[in-house]
Structure formats: structure tokens, C-alpha cells
Amino acid sequence: KNQVEQSPQSLIILEGKNCTLQCNYTVSPFSNLRWYKQDTGRGPVSLTIMTFSENTKSNGRYTATLDADTKQSSLHITASQLSDSASYICVVSERTSYDKVIFGPGTSLSVIP
């Protein structure tokens, strides 16, 4: 069964520190992997999209990596800000069909002063 797992479930860091969130998946055949940021009470917003051939993608202070061989991805946040407090969701798509999009449960990040 296709699955997406994320760790940790939640994380608290001090403002200005870096952090890394993990995503492991078993989706096959693989199409792309996306990271979304979801603020409380809002819809998810796309941060990065990576295909099989890409292993790094940056969006400002957010850098996503992908190892398609081990089926692992990470999202690194540099110099965290209070506004980074949110849920970060890893989403993996199968190559075959639009409806085969698997959402991970998310990592809840709290950045404190």
C-alpha cells in the first residue's frame, strides 16, 4: 500500500535556529514529491515540487532534498522565523494517475522567541 510517513510529528525550535523535517514514502511508480506549508486555519501552500531527476530544490529559506533510491525527502528550514510556525506536509504522486496523490500527516513546527 502506498504510504507517506513524516517525522517528527511535532517540533519546537528557537527563532533563528535551523531545522530539518523528514519524509519517507513507499509510493510507486513515483511522479513527484511536493512540500506544502499549512498555517493554522488556512489551506496548504506549495513550497517545492521535485521530480525523479531532481535531488535539491530551494525556495528562499526552504530547501528540499530528494533521494529517489531510498525514497526519502527532507525539508530544511534555515534561520527560522516566528512565521514559520505551521504544519509542513509532504505529498507524493504516482506517475500513472491524477488521483494517486498521497498526503503525509504533516509535521507541526512551532518557532518560539
Add this chain to the structure above:
Amino acid sequence: NAGVTQTPKFQVLKTGQSMTLQCAQDMNHEYMSWYRQDPGMGLRLIHYSVGAGITDQGEVPNGYNVSRSTTEDFPLRLLSAAPSQTSVYFCASSADMYNEQFFGPGTRLTVL
């Protein structure tokens, strides 16, 4: 551009009532989807559409109907609300299956 809009933001229903959640997008996207988000779980696909006049079921379609008469609108109908349908519902659109999805602000539904 307004992006993806959803109405209402909040709704309380009694068991057995029916209602329609509205979703509209102004980006001329062909692909639209409805998801529900429950605590501790990833978003789950209810129904999706790859263009006007075309809809299909996702992972959890039971109890919901959709239609796509125009490119812009993709309403979700709850036929006979049940407490298990208490959730936050998100509509999303994208240009195609490989591009990023744009999500609406969500509708928080409570069924008593």
C-alpha cells in the same frame, strides 16, 4: 486573481440534512479536487475533475456528489449529512497533474 475561493467558511448541520459546499477558481485550471482533512491524518481525496463535464471518485467518495458544469466551479454536495462527515474540507485546483495545486481557505463542517 482571487485564486481558489470556498464558501461557506463554517457550517453546522444536523444529521440527515443536505448542503452544497461551493468552490470556484479564476485561474482557468482544468484540474480541481475536493479533500477532507481530519485530525492526525493527511488530506484525503473525495472527488476530482480533470475538466468540465468530467468527474471521478477519489479515496473517500461515499456520501458526496460533485458536478463540473464549468471550468470555474466545482461544488461538493453532501446528500445526507452524518457525524462522520465532520471535518475540514479543502478545494484545490491545478493546471495539470504535474503542477502545484492551489488550495482554497477551507470549510469547517460540523454535523451534530
